Amino acid sequence: MLNIVLFGPPGAGKGTQSQKLIARYNLVHLSTGDLLRSQITQGTELGLRAKKLMDEGLLVPDEVVIGMIESQLANNTTAAGFIFDGFPRTVPQAQSLDALTQRYDTGVSCMIALEVAEEELVKRLLERGKTSGRPDDQNEEKIRKRVKVYNTETAQVAGYYAEQQKFHSLNGIGVIDDIFGQICGIIDRHQPASSVASNPAAATDEVKA
């Protein structure tokens, strides 16, 4: 399986690149933000609790998002792989993702981080807020809070994958298709062992089935 973690601060372009990646690699897109917003729309108790935190730019508790990912993996056992977008956002979430994917004899292939400076993020998110209807995109103070939460709580997840030689980062400012091309270049170096079987030299220690 090909399991990609797309990483970066809010507004870095993870959603845009995810849409292009699922089409190219036939992967299932798992965005914890989208899953949470769907719970809000359905008016579930989980959604109601999450909404308060999301509107404030705070993270929802690890066990909530881990539980959602666990059931999504169980519902998609025949998938060619996954794009994780907005997850993991904390080290315990990253550890859980390793444990959950191991159940299916797979693991995270690589993490790709999109780097974008705060002022550009604020500009992009305020622009998105004009049409997205997302309360967390419509207020500069809340946007800056989300960036701060990313820098203080989430950025350390990069170190978790760097220790496993799975971390890559790219400049997230530029032409969307150019950035996509660079992401594909990284992914193609991490193709799972099954798809490089005819070329064993292409398989490396860091590639997991």
Ligand code: ADP
């Ligand atoms: P963005 O990356 O633009 O902030 P997301 O849609 O990924 O947007 O997330 C929106 C909000 O949902 C976050 O600010 C947070 O409150 C919550 N959320 C999403 N994913 C997670 C996660 N993995 N852990 C905790 N909270 C999350």
